[in-house]
Amino acid sequence: MKISVFVGTSLDGFIARLNDDLDFLPAGGGEPHGYNEFIASVDTLVIGRRTFEKVLTFDAWPYGDKRVVVLSSRPVDLSAAVGAVVEQMSGPPAEIVSRLAASGVSNIYLDGGITIQRFLREGLIQRLIITRVPVLIGEGISLFGTLPRDVRLRHIATRHYPSGLVQSEYQVE
């Protein structure tokens, strides 16, 4: 089982404004920076309830027919995700991973700030691909949070793009 994060942040480390606005990220995902190749390489997405709610405001469901697991501790109305392959789970991250592994999943794309932080704390993420957008927004929803101990990372590569995107890939040790 491999769990990866592929996320865009402001240079000061925010994944959204406090009101969930993503207007500081390049429109339409910006210039190609590996997202299509990345999403093609995963078999399942695991996203937090707040990310799910944001995605529902997009013009179209962005995940095609990929299996999407929405994490929430309360009932979530999944019917709004028309045409999507979507289900809900909740529980400790390790339990979620075990359930997914038992159903044959091997490559997960994990998304949502709180969600990423919880899995990271449990040592369940293997790869981080973070694309920094050249903007400072001062405040917002943080990608990272407090940790019970340091998380050591191995730098794999840093790629930069003409529009100013800087993407760093790390393996979690």
Ligand SMILES: NC(=O)c1ccc[n+]([C@@H]2O[C@H](COP(=O)([O-])OP(=O)(O)OC[C@H]3O[C@@H](n4cnc5c(N)ncnc54)[C@H](OP(=O)(O)O)[C@@H]3O)[C@@H](O)[C@H]2O)c1
């Ligand atoms: N820049 C980017 O690339 C990017 C990527 C993704 C998201 N975003 C933005 O980030 C914001 C959302 O991030 P966020 O940090 O606020 O929240 P989030 O991680 O999307 O969702 C958090 C919620 O997920 C549920 N959850 C997480 N782990 C769980 C578990 N193990 N068991 C049960 N429920 C679990 C909980 O829902 P309940 O409270 O219902 O229990 C929790 O409150 C949105 O604005 C979104 O647009 C940006």
